[in-house]
Amino acid sequence: MPQAVGVIQTVGFPPVLAAADAMVKAGAVTLVYYGLAERAEFLVAVRGHVSEVTRAVEAGVKAGEETPGGIVVSHYIVPNPPENVESVLPIHFTEEVEDFRFSL
Template identity: 75%
Template structure:
């Protein structure tokens, strides 16, 4: 089944937490990456079937925007990421997240 990657970047931790929560509750996706970006910005990445990542990201964007003081900086969906992207960027299914797949 074709896989996709979805990423949301927000200002403030509560907004990224709300986005992550909405994404994993709203579709069959796995949270594969979380990190603090620059200037108090946070990002979260999910993986899953293309048909699940798109509505998950939409739910995450809505939840982040509704969070008090939260702001979405950017987001992106990559359908069928090539293997060289998976090899370099930290978006692979790791042993740590495999149990939640």
């Protein structure tokens, strides 16, 4: 069953760390990607059911913005990414995250 993907992009490391922490605590999601975007911007991506990803992204945005000096540049949710998107973007479940994969 396809799962949604939610992404948050922040300026600096502390807000993305706070966002990632809040996301995995707020919803039944699996963190599938974390990385450096550009210009000291970081991003974090989670996968799960649409309702869980929505709840997680909301919590992540709030946590990122509440971090001292935290700036959330953008955030978005893709409810059902097609396989060709998964094949070119780092949003698939890898062996590294498989042990932590949350399934309902």
